[in-house]
Amino acid sequence: MLKRIIGAAVGAKxxxxxxxxxxxxxxxxxxxxxxxxxxLSLPGMIALAAGGYVAKRYMDKRxxxxxxxxxxxxxxxxxxxxxxxx
Numbered sequence: 001m002l003k004r005i006i007g008a009a010v011g012a013k014x015x016x017x018x019x020x021x022x023x024x025x026x027x028x029x030x031x032x033x034x035x036x037x038x039x040l041s042l043p044g045m046i047a048l049a050a051g052g053y054v055a056k057r058y059m060d061k062r063x064x065x066x067x068x069x070x071x072x073x074x075x076x077x078x079x080x081x082x083x084x085x086x
Contacts, residue, residue, distance in 0.1 A: 007033030 011030020040048065 003034035003037045006037065007031060 007030045009030075010033045011027055037045070
């Protein structure tokens with residue numbers, strides 16, 4: 001029962017926060033969560049949670065950074081030949 005509640009919460013959160021995941025896709029992901037939770041061991045669940053936390057921190061940090069433009073490169077002046085010997 002607890003797995004189904006967690007699955008429903010995950011599916012609703014995904015459907016609400018992500019424009020690519022609609023209501024039907026969120027429901028399908030929510031239905032898959034109890035199956036995944038039932039197959040994982042406790043260390044696997046901890047590793048999955050830690051990986052999700054690290055990924056979220058990384059994505060939040062990237063979203064907070066201003067867009068970086070490439071630095072303008074200094075160009076050397078081209079020497080102009082004032083006298084040419086042929």
